[in-house]
Amino acid sequence: MPQAPTAKLLTDTETFAAVWKGACGFPSATDGADVDAQVAGMSDAGVVRAIEAGFAVIRDEYAFLARLAASVEHRSRSTLGADSLAKRSGSRNATQLLADRGRITMAEASRLIRVGTATTAPVSLLGERLPVPYPAVAAALKAGVLPVDSAAVIVSNLDEAKLNADPEDLATAESFLVDFAGEHAPDLVRKLAIHTRDRLDTDGILPREEGLVAKRGLSRINRRDGMVRYVLDADPVTAGFMDAWVNGHVGADLRKPRFEASRGADGCDDQHEELDTRTFNQKAADAVVDLLRFGLSTPESMGPAVTTTVVIRMDLDALLTGLGEAQIDGVEQPISAGTARRMAAEAELIPAVLGGDSQVLDLGVSRRLFSRGQKLALAERDGGCAHPDCDRAPVYTEGHHLEWWNAHGGRTDLANGILLCSPHHHMIHNQGWSIKVIDNVPWFIPPPSIDIHQKPRRGGKIRPPKSAA
Template identity: 35%
Template sequence: MTFISTQTAAPVASALSALSALMSSAVDALTLVSTAAIDYRDLDDGTLLELHRLAARERQLVEAHAAVIAGEIAHRSAPSLGHSGLAQRNGYRTPEELVRVSARSTAREASAAVRVGLQSRDSQLASTPQRPWLVAVSGALVAGSLPVASADAIQSGLGEPALTVSIPMLASTAEQLVAEAATLDPDRLFRRARQLRDELDELGVADRERERRERRSLRFTRQPDGMGRLTWLLDPESAAVAAELYDRATSPRRGGPRFRGELETTAERILADPRTTEQLASDVFLELLRHGAAADDSALLGSGAPSVRVLVTATALASGIGCGRLEGQPDPISIQTVQRLACAGAVMPILFDQGQPLDVGRDQRLFTHRQRIALAARDGGCRFPGCERPPSWTEAHHVKQWVRDGGSTNVADGILLCRHHHLLIHNNGWEITRKGSQYWLVPPPDIDPGQAPILMPSKSSAMRDLARESA
């Protein structure tokens, strides 16, 4: 028989009653908020966006409560407790399964809630937290200012301390990421966390590159209906090769750059093809496999091999210290990989001065192939804020328009934009201005009456490497 002290039980019961009452009141209050579409139909844009912001705030607070509870469930379901743990006593193998079923969430959402909840519990209750560099992340979560997915992105992206990455360094970076999370969705936040970790730990780039290469795989599965499925996981270097071939086959279909000359004829043929984009890509890769299997291995696929651009600063290449970048890929590659790729192919130096590649004058309206290479190295893709289209999906836009403003076709006055944002600039009254090597986006008055300029940062990791060297 178990005896419970009444002196302890009363305050605990009172606290539980208060928590339950508060949460019930919150549910009741949310129930009163209309979900009828007619109530939102006639709202002006500003009010609608403000309600969207408030709804996001509601969701973050709810997620914070759910994560803290999930963390406690996981703590009471620790593997060391075996069948006496909370999850197994209730018929679930793991706390993630209990959370997923009871909350009717996805397995991914439940796993994130448990990971973040356990971290929050540790940060708040442990005298010496296991991951002290994440205290700021847990604080923002429980305050309701950081969604669970964003907290998990920072936690997963930053990783653990290493010989060259101390706990204070990670803590400072975590605080920076919490601040940046206000304008980044979880996927972009994860990539940003990986980027900052790579900048902190250049010596670990080669190890992480090797780990990713070890995870490469190709699986063929026969489906019950006779179809076959290929599941292909590629390391960044291999993915760059496959992506270049995929872009060749499908770019005109996906709003890629406009073409001229012989390429224009090819683009028109691809656009007129009755197959879907996915069918076209499948058939092209199958033909490559067929031709490759029958080809002389000394001339595999002829002279049209994929062209993968490697970006590296001259200092890093000469010294053998630092890292490089594969165009269109977010993660760095080791300087050893850069040197190997440089040895296997031609090297095209691009000289920069004050953040700009060397340019040409107003001899032609369209940007040349070499100018496009320079723009891709500088911009890293579409520079419209929030857009992630790679260089191969972009068009070169004249900052000073060619016809209207007499703009020049030079690299400094060119900027890469995907087709969607290129059309947006021309058709919806947006403007782009340049101050030195910085580009600013000016919204039309109906979007922002004050027309406050918005910085258009480069998406090129190589340019960040160059900026750090120059600092």
């Protein structure tokens, strides 16, 4: 008599219950105790046995969920229109239905659908059952020896190689990866699956590489706690350079002896080891900062078109007393005036010292041309692009003559300058806007074609009111 489909799940669930009870050591003493108390009473070996038994149940359950996910996908196919299961359930598609009902992420729902579809026999237009796309994965999943995460990476990588791979080689690779996944974690399976994919489909390596390069990017996120998070999506070559720099510097830092000198009782200097309390992530971050400092200190290596200067702005009182706050150009969170004074002594860091009404008193010393100094002074007043609807930082802006240089003979000096990003610079020229600076505040006056009343719009940096001292 054939075994019921749920027999293994039931058996493993009973095993888990028995292992749990046995791991508690004295079942009679733990009856009625809460879970935390029972776990606290387990030995180390008991905890490990319970974990293994629990994961066996999870693998069984996910095998069923993947099969159900494939059915949901099939019943929600777009050709059914309003009759699809997802639409009738109030979801956009099968992925959202699974995510909503299972309270899981869209990524996990998509993974279940992919695995379930790849391990379920499809039905032809004539109603005939076709071969399972990945039979070895299906068998291992059903047997409870293959986690869904490992099944997903095997399927996704073999799918990419399927078009150009020999069917026999593909079947051999599938069996090899399934056997490997039965003994190793999904992270290792993913690495091996990627190498296997590339060996099966050597012609596809270059297009895949170009696709990864196209996905590269760097995003900047201002966190609520004042930190700034940079998220770098790196293609393999970029990641290679980044890893080589960070790992090399962190590795050297870990191997470097650190000592501090102290005066001993005999008057001689004793050497005591100084412990470095930084975490690995902190050391990696410091390695990247060291690279940036090096680049800023050697601007000639980046070519004449690249201008990289860190500007630190502070009031004159803060400069003299070392008390209060300062601002790094483009960074929302202020720093202490003491930190700013220390930073200002470094190469290519310009202290912009301000007096009353934010008048620029001093721009420090830099190796930039005078026009660069003018732009730094304008950046203090405008904060970046001065247009009311723009938040572009100063580095993305260019100088604009309030009285146009070519049409009105406007002078190239601070009183006749303003910072605008390229799109707003073109807008001002092409649409006929005019700009006036009143009490160090730029006002943008639209043409009648945009506002018949030509109501001025305030631009520039919004400054907090000065405290009454």
